[in-house]
Amino acid sequence: MAEPIIEARGLTKVFGDLVAVDHVSFQVRRGEIFGFLGPNGAGKTTTINMLITLLRPTEGEAYVAGFSVLEEPHEVRKRIGVVFQEPTLDRHLTGWENLWIHGRMYGIERSELRERIDMALGLVELERWAHVPVRKYSGGMMRRLELARTLLCEPEVLFLDEPTLGLDPQSRAHIWDYIEALRRDKGITIFLTTHYMDEADKLCDRVAIIDHGRIISLGEPEELKRSIGMGVIYVRLTMPERAKELVGALMEEGLAQDFRVARGARVALFVRDAPTFIPRIFDIASKLGVPISEISYHMPTLDDVFLRLTGRGLREAEAGGPWLSRRRAMARRWRA
Amino acid sequence: MRPGQHEASFFTALSVMAYRQLRSFLRMKARLVMSIGRPLLWLFFFGLGWSSTLRGPVAQQALRGMSFMDFVVPGVVMMSVFFTSFFAGSSVIWDREFGFLKEVMVAPASRTAVILGRVLGDSLIAILQGVLTLAIATPLLSQPPTWGLPVALSAMFLTALAYASLGTAIGCSVNTIETFQLIHITLAMPMMFLSGAVVPLYTAPLWMKVASVLVPLAYGVDAARTAISGVSLMPLWLDMTVLACLALAFLFIAVKAFERTTPL
Numbered sequence: 001m002a003e004p005i006i007e008a009r010g011l012t013k014v015f016g017d018l019v020a021v022d023h024v025s026f027q028v029r030r031g032e033i034f035g036f037l038g039p040n041g042a043g044k045t046t047t048i049n050m051l052i053t054l055l056r057p058t059e060g061e062a063y064v065a066g067f068s069v070l071e072e073p074h075e076v077r078k079r080i081g082v083v084f085q086e087p088t089l090d091r092h093l094t095g096w097e098n099l100w101i102h103g104r105m106y107g108i109e110r111s112e113l114r115e116r117i118d119m120a121l122g123l124v125e126l127e128r129w130a131h132v133p134v135r136k137y138s139g140g141m142m143r144r145l146e147l148a149r150t151l152l153c154e155p156e157v158l159f160l161d162e163p164t165l166g167l168d169p170q171s172r173a174h175i176w177d178y179i180e181a182l183r184r185d186k187g188i189t190i191f192l193t194t195h196y197m198d199e200a201d202k203l204c205d206r207v208a209i210i211d212h213g214r215i216i217s218l219g220e221p222e223e224l225k226r227s228i229g230m231g232v233i234y235v236r237l238t239m240p241e242r243a244k245e246l247v248g249a250l251m252e253e254g255l256a257q258d259f260r261v262a263r264g265a266r267v268a269l270f271v272r273d274a275p276t277f278i279p280r281i282f283d284i285a286s287k288l289g290v291p292i293s294e295i296s297y298h299m300p301t302l303d304d305v306f307l308r309l310t311g312r313g314l315r316e317a318e319a320g321g322p323w324l325s326r327r328r329a330m331a332r333r334w335r336a
Numbered sequence: 337m338r339p340g341q342h343e344a345s346f347f348t349a350l351s352v353m354a355y356r357q358l359r360s361f362l363r364m365k366a367r368l369v370m371s372i373g374r375p376l377l378w379l380f381f382f383g384l385g386w387s388s389t390l391r392g393p394v395a396q397q398a399l400r401g402m403s404f405m406d407f408v409v410p411g412v413v414m415m416s417v418f419f420t421s422f423f424a425g426s427s428v429i430w431d432r433e434f435g436f437l438k439e440v441m442v443a444p445a446s447r448t449a450v451i452l453g454r455v456l457g458d459s460l461i462a463i464l465q466g467v468l469t470l471a472i473a474t475p476l477l478s479q480p481p482t483w484g485l486p487v488a489l490s491a492m493f494l495t496a497l498a499y500a501s502l503g504t505a506i507g508c509s510v511n512t513i514e515t516f517q518l519i520h521i522t523l524a525m526p527m528m529f530l531s532g533a534v535v536p537l538y539t540a541p542l543w544m545k546v547a548s549v550l551v552p553l554a555y556g557v558d559a560a561r562t563a564i565s566g567v568s569l570m571p572l573w574l575d576m577t578v579l580a581c582l583a584l585a586f587l588f589i590a591v592k593a594f595e596r597t598t599p600l
Contacts, residue, residue: 052442056599073600077444078343088435090356092363104352105443107344133363153342 003066005030005157005189006051010060013046013213020046022213023060028157028191033183035204036193037302039314043213044193045085048161051191052082065156081150085161087142091135095126095145098134103152113152120148124178140171147178158182160192164199172199179203197302197314209306216309225300229257231274232304235281236294240265246290255280260307268307270300342444349445350453357427357457371461375416375469379476382534383408398536405476406565410488411533413473413564414495414557417466418531421496422524424458425503426516428594433513441598451594455504455587459496466492470564477564484563487572491563494579495556501586508593526551533557537569552582 004027013021021043028034036044049055053073067075103113124144164172200207201221209217256269274297387404431437531553548554559575562568
């Protein structure tokens with residue numbers, strides 16, 4: 001295999017008594033779209049901030065485009081582009097001016113820069129807005145402008161932190177198209193973080209699932225989904241206290257390979273053959289006298305993978321307690 | 337397009353940051369109007385108000401024979417340069433708040449060039465304002481400045497550089513705009529009164545004269561007044577030397593304060 005374009009070895013970041021990123025190691029191959037999938041506060045942004053030289057790791061090391069993030073941050077900066085979670089534009093300036101300043105900061109010659117700005121604005125379909133102050137842009141337009149900005153210098157690696165956070169469905173689809181085009185047409189390696197499993201599933205060649213600062217699974221989305229079986233059956237009970245009893249019986253019959261009891265009396269069963277198993281589950285439940293209020297099944301998603309690995313759904317993990325939001329605030333503080 | 341490896345020279349990074357500060361400022365219409373309006377308010381209400389009162393021998397002694405307008409115009413000009421450049425440091429806090437600072441931090445540009453560019457841009461804004469104020473106030477002077485104009489400009493530049501640096505250093509070190517405003521007003525008010533910009537120091541008590549020696553703005557005001565109205569408290573060379581040294585020292589502090597905010 002060719003030399004990885006990003007390599008992290010035991011990357012760790014501790015804020016006070018909180019371990020935001022806990023000995024994370026992974027490799028990203030040149031030209032792939034690699035995703036960090038996990039709930040908010042899992043350590044995704046902190047990891048990105050260490051890779052893009054904005055945060056000093058507490059422990060461990062990382063190499064981007066062949067250079068050590070710690071030893072040669074300047075060389076790393078020359079080769080990367082970043083779109084942060086929150087906009088980093090000068091709102092008083094126009095879109096064109098924002099791109100101009102960026103291009104000049106990266107040393108692109110004036111005449112060439114003018115051409116590139118036109119091209120980049122065209123790519124994200126913002127030509128008509130070029131000379132409008134950014135504060136009049138919508139969230140999706142700002143994100144597109146930031147994408148265009150990173151394209152001015154054709155980075156070797158593009159880091160996207162939650163590229164579609166807070167965007168409406170059309171804008172999301174738009175951004176996805178751009179990201180795919182970038183990889184396809186320009187061969188740029190893309191490292192992105194997301195807490196949307198559909199996004200990771202659709203865009204990424206490989207996904208690392210991250211929770212509480214640790215990578216709990218890594219692989220191609222298909223491979224990860226296959227690892228939990230052929231289907232997932234969700235059973236909702238009217239008497240949640242009897243979930244254990246029912247699951248015990250089902251396991252005994254060999255109907256489920258594995259299960260998780262999620263919140264709201266919902267039981268997830270990881271099975272080989274959902275359609276034929278459903279009637280048998282009803283049989284067993286009625287024999288035991290455990291009433292089922294709802295049953296559904298679907299092909300496994302990355303959400304199910306996360307559920308199986310952590311016992312929580314991605315969305316449940318999101319609605320964490322106060323310590324989670326604190327963790328998030330800490331992670332955001334890149335100038336710690 | 338050719339992939340990877342882009343980097344701006346020191347000078348390019350510096351000038352593009354200066355350009356950005358200027359451009360951003362010129363876009364904010366309200367700030368623009370305010371920054372010209374405030375010194376004019378001082379000139380008209382404070383200046384015209386006192387100039388009809390401060391005649392007679394006592395006033396003549398306090399003002400070393402200048403008309404009150406000859407005294408106060410250089411003072412107000414320098415005061416506006418001072419307030420604008422000092423407050424411009426708060427832009428660092430806004431840029432952190434609105435994320436623009438991250439965009440700068442992740443760029444392969446020299447941190448020193450970035451901060452020098454910012455300070456230079458802020459200084460140019462302040463000078464622009466000083467020049468406009470002076471132009472408007474020139475008819476109020478007993479005679480328009482001639483040889484003194486370049487000297488006054490240099491004094492404005494050094495004063496602006498010193499205070500834009502100080503403001504930027506403070507902006508790098510505090511987290512909220514409220515804290516900055518508090519520090520700004522706490523430092524700026526005594527500096528303004530001790531500088532001799534609007535209150536004559538020629539006949540002031542000794543302690544006040546001593547205190548004013550510690551205020552960089554005092555040298556700027558004295559230099560500008562020497563250049564515009566021909567009356568000085570200290571020799572011009574001393575004013576300019578002290579100003580230049582202070583500007584350099586504050587610049588150095590600003591560079592260090594900015595570097596401290598970045599981990600790598």
